[in-house]
Amino acid sequence: MMMNAALYDAALWPIEKLFLQKLRQRLVSGVRGRVLEIGVGTGANLPYYSPEIELTGIDPDEGFLARARRRAQALGRSVTLRAACAEELPFPDHSFDTVTATLVFCTVADPLQALREVHRVLVPGGEFKLLEHVRVRHALGAAMQDLLTPLWRRIANNCHLNRDTLSLVQANGFRIESVREHLRGLVIEVGARTGRKEE
Numbered sequence: 782m783m784m785n786a787a788l789y790d791a792a793l794w795p796i797e798k799l800f801l802q803k804l805r806q807r808l809v810s811g812v813r814g815r816v817l818e819i820g821v822g823t824g825a826n827l828p829y830y831s832p833e834i835e836l837t838g839i840d841p842d843e844g845f846l847a848r849a850r851r852r853a854q855a856l857g858r859s860v861t862l863r864a865a866c867a868e869e870l871p872f873p874d875h876s877f878d879t880v881t882a883t884l885v886f887c888t889v890a891d892p893l894q895a896l897r898e899v900h901r902v903l904v905p906g907g908e909f910k911l912l913e914h915v916r917v918r919h920a921l922g923a924a925m926q927d928l929l930t931p932l933w934r935r936i937a938n939n940c941h942l943n944r945d946t947l948s949l950v951q952a953n954g955f956r957i958e959s960v961r962e963h964l965r966g967l968v969i970e971v972g973a974r975t976g977r978k979e980e
Contacts, residue, residue: 805829817881821838827858828858869898886946886949893949956973
């Protein structure tokens, strides 16, 4: 069973009000230049981007994109929205200064390939900003995540509760510049970059 866009927004509403809105705002408010949001979903991050940036968002679900388009229109936000998956980004090499992703890499079918694509479309020295729930470090919590993930994937659009996304980012050519942990390491904010720009 796949969660539709309206149900997704309704399910996240309490979490958004408690803390997620603030994390979204901090993640995306400082980005500059040409920005790609992977898994733009229903457009929950759109209110927090600077109007000065050139924003593109992709998502594989047309229902989610339709809701994002309505949100962008209501905000007067200029954004290019395209149907695409993270593992095969329809953009040339070095197309973006920044790539963002919020609660996306838990659902991507092939996160290693998706990270290779992020690296490819970023300019040298480009920034990757990620907000994600991840596998916790304490054994009991991790065991619970392992137990719940098979069922959770079926009802939450392939979401893996137990994915160690930070390790995947570290192993795929990104230089980690910052990590902030929330909820005892269940949710992380990551700032990373590709190799330095050539002088």
